[in-house]
Amino acid sequence: GEDVEQSLFLSVREGDSSVINCTYTDSSSTYLYWYKQEPGAGLQLLTYIFSNMDMKQDQRLTVLLNKKDKHLSLRIADTQTGDSAIYFCADSYNNNDMRFGAGTRLTVKP
Amino acid sequence: DAGVTQSPTHLIKTRGQQVTLRCSPKSGHDTVSWYQQALGQGPQFIFQYYEEEERQRGNFPDRFSGHQFPNYSSELNVNALLLGDSALYLCASSLAGHHTEAFFGQGTRLTVV
Numbered sequence: 001g002e003d004v005e006q007s008l009f010l011s012v013r014e015g016d017s018s019v020i021n022c023t024y025t026d027s028s029s030t031y032l033y034w035y036k037q038e039p040g041a042g043l044q045l046l047t048y049i050f051s052n053m054d055m056k057q058d059q060r061l062t063v064l065l066n067k068k069d070k071h072l073s074l075r076i077a078d079t080q081t082g083d084s085a086i087y088f089c090a091d092s093y094n095n096n097d098m099r100f101g102a103g104t105r106l107t108v109k110p
Numbered sequence: 111d112a113g114v115t116q117s118p119t120h121l122i123k124t125r126g127q128q129v130t131l132r133c134s135p136k137s138g139h140d141t142v143s144w145y146q147q148a149l150g151q152g153p154q155f156i157f158q159y160y161e162e163e164e165r166q167r168g169n170f171p172d173r174f175s176g177h178q179f180p181n182y183s184s185e186l187n188v189n190a191l192l193l194g195d196s197a198l199y200l201c202a203s204s205l206a207g208h209h210t211e212a213f214f215g216q217g218t219r220l221t222v223v
Contacts, residue, residue, distance in 0.1 A: 040216075041216060042217050043202075045213070048210050090152075092209075096209060097155035097158065097166055098155060099155070100153045102152050
């Protein structure tokens with residue numbers, strides 16, 4: 001089946017930039033998402049990008065999409081301890097069901 | 111304005127039993143999707159309900175069924191529970207045509223013993 005893959009762990013220092021990477025296999029994916037999950041909580045939509053875009057910026061968040069390589073990244077500028085969480089990449093073809101990666105656990109050290 | 115609410119928050123069931131989980135969508139939303147999130151994994155799509163009908167289904171057996179009510183709330187039913195059904199069950203609501211703005215509930219943690 002079609003997969004979404006992410007590295008499992010990332011550790012950064014407070015104030016540094018974090019870059020979380022994701023690859024997907026379905027070339028027909030039209031929507032790509034980044035969600036954040038804090039302990040004991042549901043998923044919070046951070047941002048999404050349409051497949052016809054290559055970049056989207058929203059305050060401290062920058063999403064880069066390389067459609068040719070099916071590679072998506074999320075950059076968090078000036079990472080804070082409150083950004084520590086699990087970040088999920090997801091794709092969707094028809095915007096009804098989403099396919100999620102296993103999540104990247106971001107740890108921000110003071 | 112309440113967001114997506116799910117009940118119960120935690121549940122323990124015995125293998126072979128049946129369970130019903132509930133979801134109230136965010137005000138103004140008419141579409142409800144259910145996901146299963148096993149420990150250490152990303153969520154997996156179970157199915158989506160719109161206009162009281164199952165519109166799309168993921169790769170889950172028929173033991174997983176659902177319902178949507180006229181007020182857009184939804185139930186997820188799982189029959190003949192297996193140990194492997196232990197997971198966090200997440201409900202997401204959205205407005206038809208605006209699924210890029212799906213909101214997730216806190217989830218129901220189901221433990222099957």
